[in-house]
Amino acid sequence: xxFHIVLERNMQLHPRHFGRDLRDKLVAKLMKDVEGTCxxxxxxxxxxxxxxxxxxxxxxxxxxxxxxxxxxxxxxxRPFKGxxxxxxxTMVNKMGFFAEAGPVQIFxxxxxxxxxxxxxxxxxxxxxxxxxxxxxxxxxxxxxxxxGTRVDATEIFxxxxxxxxxxxxxxxxxxTS
Amino acid sequence: xxxxxxxxxxxxxxxxFYDDITTKGDNQPKTGRSDNRGIAVVVLDALTRRQWxxxxxxxxxxxxxxxxxxxxLRFFEEEKLVTRDHRKETAKGAxxxxxxxxxxxxxxxxxxxxxxxxxxxxxxxxxLDYSQIYxxxxxxxxxxxxxxxxxxxxxxxxxxxxxxxCGKRYNALDALRLVSPEDEYFHCESCNGELVAESDxxxxxxxxxxxxxxxxxxxxxxxxxxxxxxxxxxxxxxxxGRVKDLAVPEFGxxxxxxxxxxxxxxxxxxxxxxxxxxKSSQGLGFGGTPMPFVGETKVEVAFSGIEEKGxxxxxxxxxxxxxxxxxxxxxxxxxxxxxxxxxxxxxxKMEGTSSTxxxxxxxxxxxxxxxxxxxxxxxxxxxxxxLLVKQRDQEEAAKREQELSNRNISDSVYxxxxxxxxxxxSKREDVDEGVDDVxxxxxxxxxxxxxxxxxxxxxxxxxxxxxxxxxxxxxxx
Ligand SMILES: [Zn+2]
Numbered sequence: 001x002x003f004h005i006v007l008e009r010n011m012q013l014h015p016r017h018f019g020r021d022l023r024d025k026l027v028a029k030l031m032k033d034v035e036g037t038c039x040x041x042x043x044x045x046x047x048x049x050x051x052x053x054x055x056x057x058x059x060x061x062x063x064x065x066x067x068x069x070x071x072x073x074x075x076x077x078r079p080f081k082g083x084x085x086x087x088x089x090t091m092v093n094k095m096g097f098f099a100e101a102g103p104v105q106i107f108x109x110x111x112x113x114x115x116x117x118x119x120x121x122x123x124x125x126x127x128x129x130x131x132x133x134x135x136x137x138x139x140x141x142x143x144x145x146x147x148g149t150r151v152d153a154t155e156i157f158x159x160x161x162x163x164x165x166x167x168x169x170x171x172x173x174x175x176t177s
Numbered sequence: 178x179x180x181x182x183x184x185x186x187x188x189x190x191x192x193x194f195y196d197d198i199t200t201k202g203d204n205q206p207k208t209g210r211s212d213n214r215g216i217a218v219v220v221l222d223a224l225t226r227r228q229w230x231x232x233x234x235x236x237x238x239x240x241x242x243x244x245x246x247x248x249x250l251r252f253f254e255e256e257k258l259v260t261r262d263h264r265k266e267t268a269k270g271a272x273x274x275x276x277x278x279x280x281x282x283x284x285x286x287x288x289x290x291x292x293x294x295x296x297x298x299x300x301x302x303x304x305l306d307y308s309q310i311y312x313x314x315x316x317x318x319x320x321x322x323x324x325x326x327x328x329x330x331x332x333x334x335x336x337x338x339x340x341x342x343c344g345k346r347y348n349a350l351d352a353l354r355l356v357s358p359e360d361e362y363f364h365c366e367s368c369n370g371e372l373v374a375e376s377d378x379x380x381x382x383x384x385x386x387x388x389x390x391x392x393x394x395x396x397x398x399x400x401x402x403x404x405x406x407x408x409x410x411x412x413x414x415x416x417x418g419r420v421k422d423l424a425v426p427e428f429g430x431x432x433x434x435x436x437x438x439x440x441x442x443x444x445x446x447x448x449x450x451x452x453x454x455x456k457s458s459q460g461l462g463f464g465g466t467p468m469p470f471v472g473e474t475k476v477e478v479a480f481s482g483i484e485e486k487g488x489x490x491x492x493x494x495x496x497x498x499x500x501x502x503x504x505x506x507x508x509x510x511x512x513x514x515x516x517x518x519x520x521x522x523x524x525x526k527m528e529g530t531s532s533t534x535x536x537x538x539x540x541x542x543x544x545x546x547x548x549x550x551x552x553x554x555x556x557x558x559x560x561x562x563x564l565l566v567k568q569r570d571q572e573e574a575a576k577r578e579q580e581l582s583n584r585n586i587s588d589s590v591y592x593x594x595x596x597x598x599x600x601x602x603s604k605r606e607d608v609d610e611g612v613d614d615v616x617x618x619x620x621x622x623x624x625x626x627x628x629x630x631x632x633x634x635x636x637x638x639x640x641x642x643x644x645x646x647x648x649x650x651x652x653x654x
Binding site: 091093094095096098105107109110111112121125147148150157159163 | 330335336349350352353356361362363374
C-alpha cells in the first residue's frame with residue numbers, strides 16, 4: 001500500500017556547499033540518501049515530494065559539518081499481510097516462484113499455487129495448467145495476495161499466494177511470443 | 178411488500194447466530210441471575226413484528242429494562258441488523274402529541290403533559306434493516322465457510338522447509354537466501370543440503386510422530402465442523418435462497434416512515450369515523466410516533482380499535498400458521514399467503530386492506546374513499562350472506578349427489594378411480610347443481626373463502642381429479 005507521509009531526517013552537509021544554493025544542495029543530498037531505501041517501519045521510500053521545513057543548522061565541533069533537521073514529504077510503499085498486489089515474476093523454480101512488486105520481493109511457494117498447475121523444467125521453467133491455457137514463467141504478471149511479511153530494519157520480504165479467487169496470471173508473455 | 182419471508186430469515190438468523198449472546202457491561206459479575214442469553218433472539222423477534230419503534234416502548238412491551246434493551250440494540254446496530262435513530266422530541270412534536278391526548282380526553286396523560294414546559298428528551302428509535310440483514314447474513318455465512326475451507330486447505334500457512342542432513346528448519350520467508358544458482362531447489366545455508374518442504378515430508382511419513390497426528394486430528398475436526406455447519410444452517414441458507422428474488426421491505430428513515438405511517442393511520446381512522454390523531458395515539462401507547470404494524474394489521478387497528486398489545490398477540494397467532502405453510506406455497510409470491518392469513522381471520526380484511534393502501538397513497542380522497550369503503554363493506558356483507566345461502570343449497574345438493582353417486586357405485590362394476598369419474602360426469606351432466614358447483618369454485622380465490630370451499634368439497638366427496646384442479650388454481654393465483 002502507498003502512503004504519503006512526512007518524515008524527518010538529520011542531514012549532514014559538507015562546508016563546501018555553504019553558499020547561495022545551500023538549500024538545493026541539501027534537497028539533492030536528501031533525495032540521494034533517502035529515495036529507494038527501506039525502513040521496517042515505513043516501508044520503501046519511493047519518492048520525495050516536498051520539503052516541509054529545514055531547521056537551524058548545528059555546526060559540528062572539529063569537522064565543520066553542519067547538521068540540518070529536515071522534514072520532508074514522501075511517498076512510501078509498505079506491503080501488508082492480506083493485501084492484494086500485482087507483481088512481475090522474476091524467477092521460477094521447483095519450489096515456487098519469485099515476483100517483484102516495485103521494490104518488494106515476494107515468494108509464492110508451490111503449495112500456494114493452484115493444484116492444477118504443474119512445474120515444467122526446461123529452458124524457461126514455468127508452471128502450467130494441464131490444458132496449457134495458463135502459464136506462469138519469468139516476466140509473467142500475476143495478481144497475488146500477501147500472506148506473510150518479514151520486516152527487517154532495512155528489508156521487507158513477502159510471501160504470497162495465488163490460490164484464491166481472482167488471483168493468478170493477469171498477462172502472459174508466453175501467449176504473445 | 179412482503180415482510181414475512183424476511184422475518185423468517187431474521188428469526189432463523191437470530192437463532193443461528195445470536196442465541197447465546199450476552200449483552201452486559203464488562204464490570205458486571207457473571208452470575209447466574211444476570212445471565213441474559215436469549216434476550217437477543219427475543220428482541221429480534223419482537224422487531225420483526227414492528228417497523229420503527231421507540232425503544233422505550235419496546236422495552237415496556239418486552240418487560241425489559243431499557244438499559245438492557247439499549248445494550249442489545251447497540252450490539253445489533255454494530256452487527257448491522259438494526260438501524261437506529263436518535264432525536265430530541267421537538268416542542269412541535271410534543272404539541273401534536275398533547276393535542277392528540279386532549280382530543281382523546283385521557284385525563285391521565287393530560288395531567289402530565291398539560292403544562293407547557295415539556296423537556297426535550299432524546300428518544301431513540303430502532304427498526305430492522307432488512308436489505309442489510311440479507312447481505313450481512315450472506316456475508317457471515319460466506320466468511321464462515323471460507324475460513325474453514327482455508328484452514329482445511331492450509332491456504333494461508335507459511336510453508337516450512339527442513340534440511341534432511343542437519344535438521345535445520347527454514348520457512349518461506351527465508352526463500353530469498355535459500356535459492357541457489359545451480360539448480361531449482363532450496364539449499365541449506367550451513368551444509369548446502371537440498372531442503373524438503375515440510376508438508377511433503379509429512380505426507381510421506383503417513384503414521385509419523387504426534388505432531389502429524391495432531392495435524393490430522395485437527396483436519397478431521399475442521400471437516401466435521403464444515404459438514405455440521407452445512408447441515409445446521411441449511412434452513413437459513415434455504416431461506417436466503419427463497420428471499421433472493423423478492424423485493425426487500427424498506428421502511429426508509431424514521432422521518433419518511435413517520436410521514437407515511439401517519440397518512441396510513443389517518444386513512445384507516447377516517448374509516449372508523451373518529452378523529453384521527455386521537456385514535457392513532459391511543460392505539461399506539463404514548464408519544465407522537467404511532468407504530469402501525471405491517472400491512473393488514475394496520476387495518477385491524479381501524480376495524481376493531483383494540484390496543485396495541487392485544488394486536489401484537491393477535492398478529493402472532495395470525496403468523497403462527499404461516500410457519501408451517503408448505504414450501505410450494507411460500508415460493509410463489511407472498512400474495513397468496515397474505516390472502517390466506519386474511520382468510521383465517523374471516524373478516525372482510527382483504528377488501529379493507531386493498532382500499533386502505535390506496536387511501537394512504539392519496540390521503541386527500543379520504544372522504545370519498547370512506548363512502549366507497551362503506552359501500553364495499555355492505556357489498557361484502559351481502560356477498561357473504563349470499564354465499565352462505567348458496568353454500569347451504571349446495572350442501573343439500575351434495576347430499577343428493579352423494580345418493581346419486583352411491584347409486585352409481587352400486588350400478589357400476591368399474592374400479593374405484595373410473596367409477597369416480599363416472600360419478601363426476603353424471604354430476605356435471607345430469608345434475609344442474611353440478612354446474613353451479615363449478616361456478617362457485619371459480620369464485621373461490623377472489624371470494625376469499627378457500628377454506629370453506631375446501632370443506633365443502635369434501636362434503637361433495639371431491640375426488641382426486643377435482644383436488645388436482647384445486648391445486649392448479651392455487652398455484653396460478
Ligand atoms: Zn543443512
